[in-house]
Amino acid sequence: QTVVTQEASFSVSPGGTVTLTCGLHSDSVSTTHRPSWYQQTPGQAPRTLIYNTNTRSSGVPDRFSGSILGNKAALTITGAQVDDESDYYCVLYMGPLIWVFGGGTKLTVL
């Protein structure tokens, strides 16, 4: 069973920079896993932030960026704002036609 790992929680100060990661329990994450990232605030449907490792979805501010850092996918928020306080989920494509979510990271901005 594939396990996708994310930090359970993270904290950042307003205006600061934070990098959330998305790993595999028994392998390295690469662009072939087509990492994507989603933001969800309580009571709301998720919002697509990043897909295909580093492509921002329409309307997503450029303070959100995606990359591969070492053996993990990463979501970096530069100049964090209070409104960025949310749950963040990554997804990896494990192929063929199988996707796996990470457990999510609860980001606090204070």
Place this chain on the structure above:
Amino acid sequence: QVHLVESGGGVVQPGGSLRLSCVASGNSLYSYGIHWLRQAPGKGLEWVAFIQASDVNERSYTDTVKGRFTISRDNSKTIVYLQMTSLRPEDTALYYCVHGRDYSFHMWGPGTMVTVSS
């Protein structure tokens, strides 16, 4: 902007069945691959099932629903269904249908709640 709208959720007893539907507001689902995802109360997101746009025989499921859930499209490809049988309490969740593009999920709807309880 196109949004997907789910319906068909409700309360069902363990072992029961439900059929969820997904339609696109203002457009057809004809050209879209469609996923069903779910989120149990207070828990994270989980991918459930996928059906291709171009080949409706190309379908996939997460292991926990294989043999119990079936994803399908109607002949006109305007509606995508998730037929759920042998439901378990752990299937209780908010179910989302989303557009699949570039190996990712887009156009999230509000979801439809499924509660499996006696």
